[in-house]
Amino acid sequence: MKTRSVPINRIAHGRSGDKGNHANIAIIANTPASYSWLKEHLTVPVVAQYFASMGASTIERYVADNLFALNFVLKDILAGGASQSLRIDTQGKTLGLTLLQLKMEIPENLLT
Amino acid sequence: MKRVRIGNGCGFWGDQLDAPVELVKTGRLDYLTLEYLAELTMSILSLQRQRDPQKGFATDFISVLKRLAPYLIDQPNLKIVTNAGGVNPEACMQVASEQLRAQKVRDVPIAVVQGDNLFPHLDRLLEKGHRLAHMDNGTDLATIRDRVVSANAYLGARPIVEALKTGARIVITGRVADASLTVAPAAYEFDWDFDNITQLNRFAGATIAGHLIECGAQSTGGLACNWQSVPDLANVGYPIADIDEQGEFILTKPEDSGGLVNRQTVTEQLLYEVFNPAEYFTPDLVADFTSLQLEEVGPNRVLVQNASARPATSTYKVSIAYRAGHSCAGMLLISGPQAKQKAEYCAQLIWKRLERIGLRFDKQYVECIGTGAKAPGVFSATNSNFSQNLNSAFEGELPEVMLRIAVSDSRQDAVERFSKEFAPLVTSGPPGVSGYTSGRPPVREVFAYWPALIDKSVVDPLITVKSLTFSPNS
Numbered sequence: 001m002k003t004r005s006v007p008i009n010r011i012a013h014g015r016s017g018d019k020g021n022h023a024n025i026a027i028i029a030n031t032p033a034s035y036s037w038l039k040e041h042l043t044v045p046v047v048a049q050y051f052a053s054m055g056a057s058t059i060e061r062y063v064a065d066n067l068f069a070l071n072f073v074l075k076d077i078l079a080g081g082a083s084q085s086l087r088i089d090t091q092g093k094t095l096g097l098t099l100l101q102l103k104m105e106i107p108e109n110l111l112t
Numbered sequence: 113m114k115r116v117r118i119g120n121g122c123g124f125w126g127d128q129l130d131a132p133v134e135l136v137k138t139g140r141l142d143y144l145t146l147e148y149l150a151e152l153t154m155s156i157l158s159l160q161r162q163r164d165p166q167k168g169f170a171t172d173f174i175s176v177l178k179r180l181a182p183y184l185i186d187q188p189n190l191k192i193v194t195n196a197g198g199v200n201p202e203a204c205m206q207v208a209s210e211q212l213r214a215q216k217v218r219d220v221p222i223a224v225v226q227g228d229n230l231f232p233h234l235d236r237l238l239e240k241g242h243r244l245a246h247m248d249n250g251t252d253l254a255t256i257r258d259r260v261v262s263a264n265a266y267l268g269a270r271p272i273v274e275a276l277k278t279g280a281r282i283v284i285t286g287r288v289a290d291a292s293l294t295v296a297p298a299a300y301e302f303d304w305d306f307d308n309i310t311q312l313n314r315f316a317g318a319t320i321a322g323h324l325i326e327c328g329a330q331s332t333g334g335l336a337c338n339w340q341s342v343p344d345l346a347n348v349g350y351p352i353a354d355i356d357e358q359g360e361f362i363l364t365k366p367e368d369s370g371g372l373v374n375r376q377t378v379t380e381q382l383l384y385e386v387f388n389p390a391e392y393f394t395p396d397l398v399a400d401f402t403s404l405q406l407e408e409v410g411p412n413r414v415l416v417q418n419a420s421a422r423p424a425t426s427t428y429k430v431s432i433a434y435r436a437g438h439s440c441a442g443m444l445l446i447s448g449p450q451a452k453q454k455a456e457y458c459a460q461l462i463w464k465r466l467e468r469i470g471l472r473f474d475k476q477y478v479e480c481i482g483t484g485a486k487a488p489g490v491f492s493a494t495n496s497n498f499s500q501n502l503n504s505a506f507e508g509e510l511p512e513v514m515l516r517i518a519v520s521d522s523r524q525d526a527v528e529r530f531s532k533e534f535a536p537l538v539t540s541g542p543p544g545v546s547g548y549t550s551g552r553p554p555v556r557e558v559f560a561y562w563p564a565l566i567d568k569s570v571v572d573p574l575i576t577v578k579s580l581t582f583s584p585n586s
Contacts, residue, residue, distance in 0.1 A: 013338060013376060015335060015384050017384045017385030017386070020248065020563055024387055028376070028380065051490060053490060054488060062387070064383070064389045064390075067401070067406070073388075081561060082151060082152060083436070084558060084560050086520060087518075089486050089487075095487065098486065098487040098490060
């Protein structure tokens with residue numbers, strides 16, 4: 001199958017939020033076929049490697065098949081969170097878009 | 113069949129002041145909810161109350177109420193539920209009633225829900241063996257007890273229903289779970305029974321409705337990834353949950369408003385700030401989002417069905433804030449060529465000048481905004497994902513970057529000294545330093561967040577509902 005290295009925002013959308021020092025990133029597939037592919041390939045190790053520099057203690061992935069969504073929970077990734085982080089994005093508001101910028105080898109038939 | 117229309121006109125303290133008025137004007141609402149309290153808002157309000165016993169509530173609510181007053185007369189069935197009470201719901205009620213009286217609005221009884229504020233009871237609770245341990249790491253609250261400035265339990269919908277039963281048209285609470293602001297009106301209107309397990313899924317539906325509307329425009333087109341397809345965001349309509357007796361609801365917004373409600377915008381907000389979607393904890397229940405069915409049933413109308421839940425846990429979450437020093441962050445514009453290199457050099461100059469007078473900080477941090485600072489280290493040449501990406505390749509040729517430097521420390525005077533090191537860079541740094549127009553960056557006190565749990569049986573006896581009714585001659 002032919003693939004292309006493109007950001008996953010070509011086949012998904014999403015949003016991130018915070019609770020204390022933790023963040024969640026929901027990645028929502030645009031189609032059921034893209035969801036199946038993401039569920040198989042956008043794994044915890046892939047996401048952990050991508051965010052390796054940001055200091056998360058653990059990363060968990062939850063699935064919501066009904067929503068075509070993968071929900072990643074990144075513990076301790078906010079360097080102190082809304083109250084104590086010195087970063088400009090204290091609440092991880094941009095983490096969702098950052099993950100959507102991850103390039104993967106995506107099958108061309110999913111790229112409409 | 114009876115339905116209840118609940119709209120949220122405020123997603124946080126600082127949200128658009130016109131939104132609640134527009135929503136009431138055009139939303140055909142039964143209930144307006146207004147949500148003012150973020151995780152750390154209570155600490156700020158708590159300090160305000162310590163300085164002035166009449167303060168400690170969200171004063172924006174009074175400005176909003178002033179503008180809503182005519183609609184409370186025109187729409188005699190409209191009710192308002194808000195957590196604007198902060199750490200002083202009674203003072204909020206007094207000021208709100210004075211405001212209505214000044215505008216000659218009669219027959220608008222107000223009630224307050226209190227009992228969430230555990231700060232006055234902390235020592236007694238600790239003595240009795242309630243550790244209020246940090247939810248993440250189990251540390252005892254006793255280790256930071258002397259620095260605590262606020263402690264509030266997240267109450268649920270039950271006391272708000274009790275407040276509505278007094279005949280109140282405005283219910284003011286302190287800390288309650290955001291979703292419960294919506295659950296309560298639905299439970300009251302449909303006479304749902306909190307203790308009837310066969311009705312649990314109805315509460316789950318209303319909880320999800322509350323979760324979807326609590327952040328205002330975030331479910332009606334705000335933040336939507338597909339932002340270019342969202343029409344007229346300038347006039348964005350705030351969200352309305354149109355709920356039926358079974359807890360199923362249509363998420364929508366006022367007709368002729370801007371924004372967008374579709375499966376995408378609703379799903380994005382559904383998972384916002386959610387961890388395990390099969391276990392969404394509120395004081396009222398533990399909702400499961402993985403059974404939900406979302407269906408677009410018309411333009412800007414999404415039907416949400418099949419909510420499910422298991423009964424609530426035996427604990428309330430407690431949000432505690434404690435003093436954690438001071439911090440300061442300043443920014444300067446750094447022009448290219450070599451913008452990034454110059455920015456890093458400027459940061460070194462600041463650190464060296466402060467070290468010269470013996471100052472180092474507990475935490476210090478430098479960002480070159482424009483080079484991927486939003487996610488430190490991710491947009492770098494060492495990340496294989498971006499090694500061939502322009503983001504790293506053209507760093508040397510960026511037209512400009514924003515240099516942002518931040519420190520935090522237990523010593524306030526040291527942080528204040530730091531705030532004075534920015535301006536000199538305009539004349540004593542490399543060329544192309546600008547953007548220093550708004551004075552020295554402010555030094556602010558840091559309040560750290562301490563989430564904990566407490567048995568409901570400890571808090572429930574503290575909960576009170578108090579109503580204030582106008583005398584007809586007032």
